[in-house]
Amino acid sequence: MALSLFRLMGQDLAVDLGTAGTRIYSRGRGIVLDEPSLVAHHPRTGKIVAYGAEADGLDGETRLVRPVWGQGTFxxxxxxxxxxHFLRKVHAHPYARPRVVMALPDDSTAVERRDLQDLAFESDARQIYLVRHGLAAALGAGLPLGEPAGVMIIDIGHAFARIAVVAGGQVVAARTTRSGGDHLNDSIARLVERDHGLIVGDGAAEAAKRGLGPAWKPLDRQVTVHAHAPETGHESQVTLTAQEIYEATSQPADLIVRAAIGTLDGCPAEVVADVAVHGAVLLGGGSLVCGLSRRLRARLGVPVRRAERPRESVTLGLGRCADDLALAASLHAIHP
Ligand SMILES: Nc1ncnc2c1ncn2[C@@H]1O[C@H](COP(=O)(O)OP(=O)(O)OP(=O)(O)O)[C@@H](O)[C@H]1O
Ligand SMILES: [Mg+2]
Structure with missing residues (x-):
């Protein structure tokens, strides 16, 4: 009896399970966990030694795995x-089981939806609400969901960019393209190899990408990161300008632009006209890359603004649903 009471006393949580990071919002408390989606295990024995932030930075014997692949696959x-592990960490009592709100990718299949539900139950959730990703993103970016006018949401995460057009509280059209922060790192590494004849690892490419901040100007801003010579392995450093990072974002940005235009192709004319006026809202950690929003504005020809807390927008939108489970139930995606 006592045990089942504890189960019912679980908190209401929102979980944004990303390929790079997992963020958890607790009803009435806000974001209580923000850790890399990482597992460290021994390759020989398979034994897990650490999760999340603790796993990050472990080396030697352990192997690091990013278990979330994105788009409902993991x-x-x-x-x-x-x-x-993460749910237990934020949860006050070991027996209490939370009600969990999670995002369902807009173009996911019924199988992926079932997999996400099973995952939540197997991770000790008592009840699961799946809210369409585009709606969670819109809510978290502070857009009024009920408004009939169409707006485009572009979430640039780690592995993917997800585009959704939302109008009248519905996702009217959505597309996903493989162009996120990870892809931007690869583009920076390729540019350094081509123009400087040096190799940079993923950590250095990541540092270069973050080093300049989101604004493109002034163009003479620079960032210096570790590199090595391809043949000798000789350690050195490379200094990159805002202009070079801007150039490196060209190809990933093109993919996002094409996906955004493709998404509009699937929308009714009046929604396309709305998006031309109201434009697009950028979110996700990848949207913080130097010059990206400016480039998207120029290429799409519509106003583009970045959400106030882009890395956390989806979590905050899901959090709104955890605060108000009636809202979660009304947005619950039964037929993805
Ligand atoms: N300040 C920053 N400048 C540039 N890029 C950043 C910054 N902060 C985070 N990123 C990039 O954002 C990406 C992670 O974004 P986010 O946390 O939205 O991804 P995610 O939700 O885990 O992934 P996904 O949505 O694809 O599953 C990483 O590639 C990271 O390098
Ligand atoms: Mg994400």
Missing amino acids: DRDFTRRMLK
Whole structure:
């Protein structure tokens, strides 16, 4: 009896399970966990030694795995154990089981939806609400969901950019393209190899990408990161300008522009006209890359603004639903 009472006393949580990071919002408390989606395990024994922030930076014997692949796909065992660990970490009582709100990718299949539900239950959730990603993003970016006018949401995450056109509280059209922060790192590494004849690892490409901040100007801003010579392996440094990072974002930005235009192709004419006026809202960690929003504005020809807390917008939108489960129920995606 006592045990089942504890189960019912679980908190209401919102979980944004990203390929790069997991963020958890607790009803009435705000964001209580923000850690990399990482699992460290021993390759020989398979034993998990750490999760999240603790796993980050471990080396030597352990292997690091990013178990969330994105778009509703994940390594089931590692993800379940990681999520269970995170839920326990934020949850006050070991027996209490939370009600969990999660985002469902807008173009996911019924199988992916079922997988997400199973994952949440296997990670000790008592009840699961799946809210369409585009609606969670719109809510978290502070857009009034009920408004009939169409607006475009562009979430540039780690592995993917997800585009949704939202109007009248519905996702009218959505597309996903493989162009996120990870892709931007690869583009920076390729540019350094081509123009400087040096190799930069993922950590250095990441530092270069973050080093300049979101604004493109002034163009003479620079960032210096570690590099090495391809043949000798000789350690050195490379200094990159805002102009070079801007150039490196060209190809990933093109993919996003094409996906955004493709998404509009699937919309009724009046919604396209709305988007031309109201424009697009950028969010996701990848939207913080130097010059990206300016480039998207120029290429799409519509107003583009970045959400106030772009990395956390989806979590905050899901959090609004955890604060108000009636809202979550009304947005609950039964037929993805
Ligand atoms: N200040 C910053 N400047 C540039 N890029 C950043 C910054 N902060 C985070 N990023 C990039 O944002 C990406 C992660 O974004 P986000 O946290 O939105 O991803 P995610 O939700 O885990 O991934 P996904 O939505 O694709 O599953 C990473 O590639 C990271 O390098
Ligand atoms: Mg994300």
